[in-house]
Amino acid sequence: MADLQAPKPGDRAPAGVALDAAGDPVPFEQFWRDGPAVLVFLRHWG
């Protein structure tokens, strides 16, 4: 994973999907449709 590149300011946000509490996939785009989104990736649960 050493060659991973995080997006920079000015880049288009990468597409992404995660699961909600019901286990349904949620595309990230829906979170910034109505205003800016703060997308926080946690390290792990713990």
Added chain:
Amino acid sequence: VFCRYHLTQLRRAHETFEAKDAHIVAVGQGTPSDRDAFVSSHGPYPFPILCDPTRDAYRAYGLARGSLYNVAMHPNVIAKAAEAYLAGERQGRTIGDGMQLAGTFVISSEGIVLFAHAGKQSSDFPSNESVLAAI
């Protein structure tokens, strides 16, 4: 403990983010049941908490696994762990890859990255002030 510490700080500032019409969403590893167990013990949160069992989204956002030094031994990690403990946070059972590093991104309503912070150590997450300044 750093995921708990970061979420606590986001929870406290949630209304400040909302006042800027910004919506927080947090993503963790594991399954929905892992997520539910964590939220039951440390929540609730006034924003969505999702999970990414495959970590495909972590990779899409360039978030790497750290080295043992950067996850457990770096001086910044030790100092911030002490800070988190003094603030009342406690380490729970690790669920997921404990070497995964965190990241925070602000995305505009046009889908453009306004702010990007990819963690370099396990303790590395941005202050709410720096994130709010980008909105």
